[in-house]
Amino acid sequence: MFCVKSSYTYMTRTYYSRPVGSPSSGFRSQSWSRASPASTVSYKRTVNVPVSRAHSNIESADFSLNGEYTRASEKEQLQGLNDRFAVYIDKVHFLEQHNQQLEAEIQALRERQVSRTQLGDAYDQELRELRLALEQVHREKAQVHLDSERLEEDIQRLRDRFEDEARLREDTEHVEAWFTNRYAKLTEAAEQNKDAIKSARDEIAEYRRQLQSKTVELESVRGTRDSLERQLNDIEDRHNSDLASLQETIHQLDNELKSTKWEMARHLREYQDLLNVKMALDIEIAAYR
Template identity: 35%
Template sequence: MSFGSEHYLCSSSSYRKVFGDGSRLSARLSGAGGAGGFRSQSLSRSNVASSAACSSASSLGLGLAYRRPPASEGLDLSQAAARTNEYKIIRTNEKEQLQGLNDRFAVFIEKVHQLETQNRALEAELAALRQRHAEPSRVGELFQRELRDLRAQLEEASSARAQALLERDGLAEEVQRLRARCEEESRGREGAERALKAQQRDVDGATLARLDLEKKVESLLDELAFVRQVHDEEVAELLATLQASSQAAAEVDVAVAKPDLTSALREIRAQYESLAAKNLQSAEEWYKSKFANLNEQAARSTEAIRASREEIHEYRRQLQARTIEIEGLRGANESLERQILELEERIGQLENDLRNTKSEMARHLREYQDLLNVKMALDIEIAAYRKLLEGEETRFSTSGNVFFHISGGQKSKIKVSLGPLILQRPWRRILPCQFHLWIAPGLPGLWQHHSKVCLHLHMAFFPVSLCLESPSPFFFS
């Protein structure tokens, strides 16, 4: 760095009091620049105090003009040449130090690029972790929705199973009732069949009795006809005998007493006719009464047979109706048994579905637990990354005041604005940082050319803008 000729007149002893020799300043600057992050440090609080003491004799402000010593204290040219050589040596040392600092700045810039690359890689990894962290939530939502559907299906299946059990119980009771009724009807049918058999035996007996009576009637009629024929023959014989006897008697009595024999024959004939009529009438009455009794018995038997036939017909009709009803009940029973089998199969299927659903639910719960474990591990890893990044951020975002004490009495204020601290993390803010440099006018390396100088330094982790404002013109070279 070069310096104006009017500044060479400042005493080296006062400069050493404020800053020390070049090696001490170089060591302090090297210590300030060699930190892991950019940190503004005060060089020395004792130097600040001595700088304030030294600058009390000079006017305040950033002007680089100095007060000339009085004429009685003039320096000879040899001392001025010695100071000039000393300042040249210091200037050479400072150039070397600045070159070293520039080399270190280049190293820091390269490190910044490496850190940016690492930040981009970490950002991509974080995006992947976030995506993996978001996927379990979607899987959990799908699992919860499917679980709700399965629970609804399970409730429907349980309600259907309960309804089927109620229907099965009702149908079983109906089947029991129908079976009892069927057994009762079977017993009634057996009783009707027994009664029918008994009535059939009675009907058979009545039929046999009727046939016997009919045979008796026929035999009696034949006997009556035979008796009539015999009677007629006897009557004819008697008449013939009477006629013969009457003729003989007439022939006998013709001579004796013809009128008396004729009257006697008429009387005998009348008596025989009345006797034959009485016998015939009594026989007819007996036969008529017998025939009436037989007809009455036949009518009663016919009525009984008709009633029995009607009863048999009624029993047959009832038996047919009961048979049809039994067949219908058997069909209904078979249908109900088939329904019971179908319901049992459906219940078994629903139970299998329930077991499968429970196993599927257990599998989903295990998967969800695994995803939850993965999520917890990712959260722990993210928290570890966050702690590391917060530590780096804390190390990067420090700020402070740096004081450069310059021999010569005045000090200049340099406002140093740190550019935004850009961290490649979306959840952190961009933190601006500022600090101030107080530079006395006796610092080597100042030239009287400009009233405002802005020096941009690219540090290790963020850009630095140094803006120097001074009432007197100077700049950094």
């Protein structure tokens, strides 16, 4: 009985002992024994040949391009494919060496003609088993070559995608350079408009101080409010073209204007309350008179 296994085992045969093979061929030991010259020769042989077939799942690998696909992962995949390809090449070399050893053993068996009448059937059976093993080795070798070709195709596809990624990365760098230049120009424009913004803020601060001091008469406060609103509108119209890229600052100015209006309304309410108190006091004084 001839067995091919994926792990190292032992090979035994009856009749007599003899060494066969080398460590690289997968054989550990081989022995022969015979009960009697006239007895039927029976033997068992177990050959260690690492012929387990690695099934490739390359076609199912996800090569989709996205923001998470980095150069390091591409290099790792290329390295992994190259390592697997090297394993396939080593396996082909191993199978070729094992094939040569099997052929040498078949040749040795053919050359041995000791006790042909007693060992003929045993040798024929062994030769058939060796031929079957040799055919299996040839089939596995062909499969390994096929897997190697597929692996080479996968490596080439990955290289093509790697080149596409490199071109895309180069285009991205150009776009980033353009945006950097654009940002620098916008920053320069913002620096140039800082004086205008400071002047506008100073004017708003002055208007706040004016509003805080306008607590004498209601009509005067209303007139001042209208004047300030017109002035603020004029300022906004005058700076709209220059502050197009500074909308956030304008938004802040609008918020400050709303705060000013709210504060002015508060002062108006306080003034109205004071006026009501004054009128009540005048009425009370008039009553005492």
